[in-house]
Amino acid sequence: MLNGYGGSILRVNLTTGKISKEPTPPEVARDFIGGRGFGIYFLTKEVPKGTDPLGPENKLIISSGPLSGMLVAGGGKCDWTTKSPLTGGYASASLGGLFTAEMKYAGIDSIILEGISPKPVYLFIDDNKIELRDAAPYWGKGTFEVEKEFKEKFGEEYQIAVIGPGGENGVAFAHINHDYGRQAGRGGVGTVMGAKKVKAIVVHGTKSVPVADVDAYRQAGMALYKACKEAEGLKEWTRYGTTIVVSWCDEVGALPTRNFSAGSFEDGKNLYGTVMREQIVITDKGCFGCPCPCGKYSSMKRYGTHVEGPEYETIGMLGSNLGFTNIEDVAQANLLCDDLGIDTISAGGVIAWAIEAYTKGILTKADTDGLELSWGNPQAVFALIEKIAKKQGFGALLADGVKKAAQKVGKGSEKFAIHVKGMEQSAYATHNATAMLISYMTCDVGAHHNRAWAITYDLQVGRDKVVPEKVARVIWLQNFRPMFDVLGACRLQWVELGIDRKLYEPLLQAITGIPRTWEDLEAVGNRIWNLTRLYWARENEGFGRAWDMPSPRFYEEPPQSGATAGQITRLEDVNRLLDMYYEQRGWDANGMPTPATIEKLNLGAFVS
Amino acid sequence: MRLYVDNAKCSGCRACLVACSLNLFRESNPKKAALTLLPHFPAPGVYEMKVCTQCGDCARVCPTEAIKLNERGAYYVDYDECNLCEACVPECPESVMFVRTELANHAWKCDLCGDCVAVCGTGALWIAD
Numbered sequence: 001m002l003n004g005y006g007g008s009i010l011r012v013n014l015t016t017g018k019i020s021k022e023p024t025p026p027e028v029a030r031d032f033i034g035g036r037g038f039g040i041y042f043l044t045k046e047v048p049k050g051t052d053p054l055g056p057e058n059k060l061i062i063s064s065g066p067l068s069g070m071l072v073a074g075g076g077k078c079d080w081t082t083k084s085p086l087t088g089g090y091a092s093a094s095l096g097g098l099f100t101a102e103m104k105y106a107g108i109d110s111i112i113l114e115g116i117s118p119k120p121v122y123l124f125i126d127d128n129k130i131e132l133r134d135a136a137p138y139w140g141k142g143t144f145e146v147e148k149e150f151k152e153k154f155g156e157e158y159q160i161a162v163i164g165p166g167g168e169n170g171v172a173f174a175h176i177n178h179d180y181g182r183q184a185g186r187g188g189v190g191t192v193m194g195a196k197k198v199k200a201i202v203v204h205g206t207k208s209v210p211v212a213d214v215d216a217y218r219q220a221g222m223a224l225y226k227a228c229k230e231a232e233g234l235k236e237w238t239r240y241g242t243t244i245v246v247s248w249c250d251e252v253g254a255l256p257t258r259n260f261s262a263g264s265f266e267d268g269k270n271l272y273g274t275v276m277r278e279q280i281v282i283t284d285k286g287c288f289g290c291p292c293p294c295g296k297y298s299s300m301k302r303y304g305t306h307v308e309g310p311e312y313e314t315i316g317m318l319g320s321n322l323g324f325t326n327i328e329d330v331a332q333a334n335l336l337c338d339d340l341g342i343d344t345i346s347a348g349g350v351i352a353w354a355i356e357a358y359t360k361g362i363l364t365k366a367d368t369d370g371l372e373l374s375w376g377n378p379q380a381v382f383a384l385i386e387k388i389a390k391k392q393g394f395g396a397l398l399a400d401g402v403k404k405a406a407q408k409v410g411k412g413s414e415k416f417a418i419h420v421k422g423m424e425q426s427a428y429a430t431h432n433a434t435a436m437l438i439s440y441m442t443c444d445v446g447a448h449h450n451r452a453w454a455i456t457y458d459l460q461v462g463r464d465k466v467v468p469e470k471v472a473r474v475i476w477l478q479n480f481r482p483m484f485d486v487l488g489a490c491r492l493q494w495v496e497l498g499i500d501r502k503l504y505e506p507l508l509q510a511i512t513g514i515p516r517t518w519e520d521l522e523a524v525g526n527r528i529w530n531l532t533r534l535y536w537a538r539e540n541e542g543f544g545r546a547w548d549m550p551s552p553r554f555y556e557e558p559p560q561s562g563a564t565a566g567q568i569t570r571l572e573d574v575n576r577l578l579d580m581y582y583e584q585r586g587w588d589a590n591g592m593p594t595p596a597t598i599e600k601l602n603l604g605a606f607v608s
Numbered sequence: 609m610r611l612y613v614d615n616a617k618c619s620g621c622r623a624c625l626v627a628c629s630l631n632l633f634r635e636s637n638p639k640k641a642a643l644t645l646l647p648h649f650p651a652p653g654v655y656e657m658k659v660c661t662q663c664g665d666c667a668r669v670c671p672t673e674a675i676k677l678n679e680r681g682a683y684y685v686d687y688d689e690c691n692l693c694e695a696c697v698p699e700c701p702e703s704v705m706f707v708r709t710e711l712a713n714h715a716w717k718c719d720l721c722g723d724c725v726a727v728c729g730t731g732a733l734w735i736a737d
Contacts, residue, residue, distance in 0.1 A: 070636055071626045071727070098622070105637065144650050156647060157639070180650045206711055208635040218630050225623065225727040238730065282653050284730060286621030291729020293619040297653045306653050 002029055003212040004066035004511040006107040006205075010130065012123060014196050015056055015115030019130050024109045030514070033524060034065030036092050036485040038110050039081025040531050043090070044606050046112075049538055053085035053188070054170065054195040060113040062103070062161075062201075065488020066512050069101030069209065069288060071221030073228045073499075074490030076100055076288030080184040082192045086172040086346070086401050087422040087446050089536040091187030094450065094485050095161070096287035096295075097179035099203065102159040106205030117197035125203040126158075135199035140165060142339040143177035150202055158204045164341020166389040167194030171399040173346035173424070177338055181295070181308020182287065185343045187423065187445050212513030220507035224499070228291045231497035238284060241294030242312035243273030249316070253563030254428045254436075254455055256321040258375055259352035260418045260553055263429035264562025265320035267376075276310070276327045287490060292497060300335075302328045307335040310344075313449075316427025317348025322355065323375030333381055340389035345448075349424025350402040351384050353417050354394075362411045369393040418551045420447035421536075430554050432567035433458040435470045438577040441548045442478070444532040452477035453495065466573045471580040479525035486524065527601045530585075530593050534607060537592060544590035548578055609681055609735055610662040611643075611718060611725070617732035618655040620647050624724035624733060631721045633712070640711055642718040644704055657732070658702045660718035666696035666705045675717070682720030690714040 001007065008021045032041045039061045051057040061081045068075050078100035084091030103111065106125050113123075120135040138146045143164045150160045160178060167174035167190035174190030175183045184190070211217045228234065237244060246268070249255040253263030269275070280300060285308055286293030297308050310318070310330050318337070319330040337344045357363040358373035365372065369387070371380050371394070387395025397405050402424050406417035418425045423446020430437040435454035440447040449455075452474045461470065484491040487508070493499045501518055509515045537543040558568040582589060586597035598604055622645060625638035633640050644658040660683075667675035667683050674689035675696065696705045696715060707715045725733045 069626075069638075071623070071630060073623070073727075073729075076621075101622075101638070105639065148650065156645075206637070206639045208629075208633070208637040208640070211636060214630075214634050217636075221627075221630075222723075222726060225729070229729055234729065283616070283655065284619040286619035286730075288621060289623045289626060289727075290619070290621045291623060291727065293621060293730070295619070297649075299653065306650050 001210050002026060003210050003513045004070070005029060005034070006064065006104045006109045006209065008107055009110045009112060010108045010125070011112045011114060012132065013114045014117035014121070014132070014198065017132055019132070031524070032528070033486045034068075034109060035063050035077065035079040035488045036081065036482060037524065037528055038063040039079050039092055040090070040528055040535065042110065042112060043081050043083065044531060044535055047083060051083055053083045053088065053192060056116045058083050058192055060189065060192050060196065061110055062113075063110040064100040064103045065486055066508065068488030069104040070511060071218065072289055072489055072507060073224045074287065074290045074493050075488060076290060077485060077488050077490055078103070078184070079485050080176065080189040082189055083539065084187040084445070085191045086188040088540055089421060089446070090532045091189055091445055092485070093175070093184035093186045093189045095176065095178060095182060095184035096490065097159075097182035098288050099159045099161050099178050100488055101288040102203045102205050104205065104209050105207055106203055107207050111201065113193070113196055113198060116195065120197050120199050122200040122202060123198060125201070127204070127206055138199050139168060143341055144180060144339050146200060147177070147180060150200065154202060154204070158202055160200055160202050162200040163190045163193050164339060164389065166341035167191055169389065169391045169399075170194065171342050171388060171391065172401045173343040174341050175343045177341060181285070181297070181338060183338065183343070186345065186448055190341055211511050213510045216506065216510035220503070220510050224503045224507060225291055227499050227503055228493055228497055231499065233497050234292055237294070237496045238292050240273035240277055241296050243276050243296070243315060245312050246315055247272045247274070249428070251563060252459060253431070253559070253567070254433060256316045256427050256429050257562065258323055259321060259356045259416060260425070260429050260551070261557070262559035262562045263431060263564045266561070267325040268320055270325050271315050271319045271327055271330060279327055280331060290490065292493060294492060298331050300328045300331050303332045305332060305335055307331050307338065310334040313427045314344040314348070317345045318381070321348050321352045321427070322381055324378060325376055329378040333378065333385060336382055336385045340385065342385070342389050345426045346401060346424040347385060347388065349418055350388075350398045350405060351381055353402045353406065353413065354384070354398060356416050357409060357413045362409060362413050367394060415552050418553060420550055421547050423447050425551065428455050429564070430550065430569070431559055431564045432569060433463050434466050434569055434573065434577060435474050437550060437554060437569055437574070438471060438581055439474045439477070441550050441578065442474070442581055444529060447550075451482050453481070464567070464569070466576050468580050468584065471577060471584055475581070475584055476522070478529055479522045480518070482528070483521045483525045486528070527603065530597065530601050531603060531606055533587075533593060534603065544592060545578065548591055550574065609720060609737055611659045611720060612734050612736055613657040613659050614732050615654065615656050617730045618645070618657050619730050620645060620655045623727040623729070627723040627727045631723045632716055632719070639708070640716070642704055642706060642716055643724060658704050659733070660704045661702060662720065663701065665699045665701065666717065669695045669699045671695060674715070678719055680720045683717065684719035685715050685717055687714040
């Protein structure tokens with residue numbers, strides 16, 4: 001018995017229909033702990049080099065962690081790892097909500113989907129009863145309708161993760177939707193599930209999760225909740241959630257505006273968290289065990305609809321980045337993406353690119369199926385979202401993501417395709433924020449913010465500084481923060497409420513029986529970070545430094561307006577940042593872990 | 609004293625359910641909690657919690673007198689004396705009297721330990737007269 005774990009790995013071979021369970025390997029639990037650690041372990045070990053992301057050899061690895069579903073403030077995180085159809089590299093998307101807890105209570109630490117089903121199916125898990133069932137009645141439907149049908153059919157205790165038409169149709173950035181508005185959003189994890197012909201996973205668990213020391217567990221769990229409840233920022237944070245930073249980003253020039261051409265939006269005030277809370281929010285909506293829920297559930301009177309969100313990233317990418325001036329329009333675009341099963345961040349990125357290309361005359365009505373594209377045009381955006389999800393006409397071009405779309409269209413449009421490694425950059429403009437810039441450049445899934453959210457650090461120490469301390473901070477964040485994704489818990493209690501992270505140490509020990517300090521955990525994080533880097537190199541011929549370069553927009557085109565008007569990071573400094581980063585990581589000048597680093601981290605077994 | 613809930617403040621996180629199961633069973637298992645959460649989504653988008661009001665209807669119908677008052681003035685189930693007859697279940701006006709034989713060999717209910725209140729971050733739960 002593994003304390004703190006469900007205890008088993010569930011394998012579902014969709015080609016043959018074979019379902020099997022194996023005990024969670026104790027040595028993998030020891031070395032990789034859970035969540036994203038399990039994901040990269042199984043991906044590297046089991047998915048052969050050169051696998052087609054949409055082919056039968058790719059696997060979708062869904063993992064909880066030892067803190068998932070427990071008496072832990074924010075124990076609601078689930079990792080979805082696969083080879084990304086968007087980037088061709090490592091994808092690991094974090095899903096909040098209630099799914100990860102339900103997996104644990106069904107006795108499962110990882111679900112590994114293998115092969116391709118000959119027909120649409122859904123995976124049904126009710127404790128030990130595990131079946132593949134016909135999904136023909138659900139195929140083609142939106143995520144909300146399917147979730148509602150399953151809830152009505154099986155009951156509220158069942159948790160559902162479902163793809164939309166975007167995943168079925170092979171949109172490269174399709175997501176997985178759960179609990180009417182929580183997503184495993186980035187990197188095309190929903191695309192892989194769709195390629196496997198799996199419409200949904202339904203899970204219900206009634207087992208208790210074993211813990212090493214129940215009294216110490218209760219005491220440490222209660223202490224963490226107490227600290228959250230007594231935190232000074234609790235009330236303000238819970239009122240606005242992630243939208244609390246919209247105004248701050250606008251003020252400091254980090255709010256993506258019209259395809260990241262600026263970092264402040266002249267109509268940004270209409271999208272601020274305060275406006276959203278007053279105008280559309282009807283309730284807070286928390287992930288499992290969260291005392292400070294960032295989830296806001298909204299009602300859009302203009303459309304007669306409901307949506308969870310929009311969160312900060314979506315307000316940035318489907319709001320200011322598209323020139324939207326009304327929060328209800330942003331929320332409606334959010335709803336369409338959620339229901340159709342595509343990532344709001346990538347959708348906002350690729351649509352902004354299309355609008356810019358259109359306004360520059362690179363694209364015309366002849367390319368866009370007659371749609372007139374302009375900034376601040378919700379109806380055109382709604383139409384594009386639907387076209388993307390269905391891969392219809394012009395939507396098929398955008399459905400491959402901004403990197404490939406720009407390569408296809410050419411004519412200089414590659415210069416304003418805002419991505420790193422093929423992943424559309426999330427919602428922080430980095431013209432003059434060098435820590436956040438290097439964070440995006442080196443993030444292990446592409447241009448995503450969650451590994452090292454360093455933008456506040458930029459402001460704290462001098463945003464244009466290019467110094468080793470900044471890079472060191474980013475590396476520390478990259479090693480430390482993703483450990484929450486390994487443990488199966490949320491980082492926001494630490495980030496936003498400033499909870500003493502030491503409180504997690506006795507809690508983790510009481511649950512698993514294994515004493516670990518944060519220093520121990522950061523060492524695991526460092527090892528995982530290097531392993532993901534090696535995975536990228538294994539899967540991509542010629543992988544290296546060039547792949548870490550940001551969009552030229554951030555070193556060639558200073559914004560014309562807003563807080564960062566006239567400001568830019570010079571190309572020379574971009575390269576200096578990379579040099580410092582590689583050196584501190586123990587990587588060579590091309591950004592590859594050196595043999596000494598591989599040996600030091602005991603990763604030799606993973607390098608063929 | 610009894611437990612109260614303000615549904616408008618509930619965010620559906622279920623921390624209360626985990627804390628409850630830990631108190632009642634010394635186990636982590638939200639299915640073994642003595643509160644019920646009913647989410648109403650995608651519309652109208654509200655959470656509804658059911659909590660024990662300590663009305664005592666369960667105790668009055670219990671043929672083995674297994675439901676007793678504790679030092680907090682709350683009704684609790686004396687597990688040794690429960691014979692799983694389920695007479696209490698339909699009597700509960702809030703549907704928070706539980707018998708699930710696949711999960712436990714006795715009935716269970718809220719004993720007003722207060723742990724759910726302790727972990728609720730939004731102030732949706734409290735204890736008062």
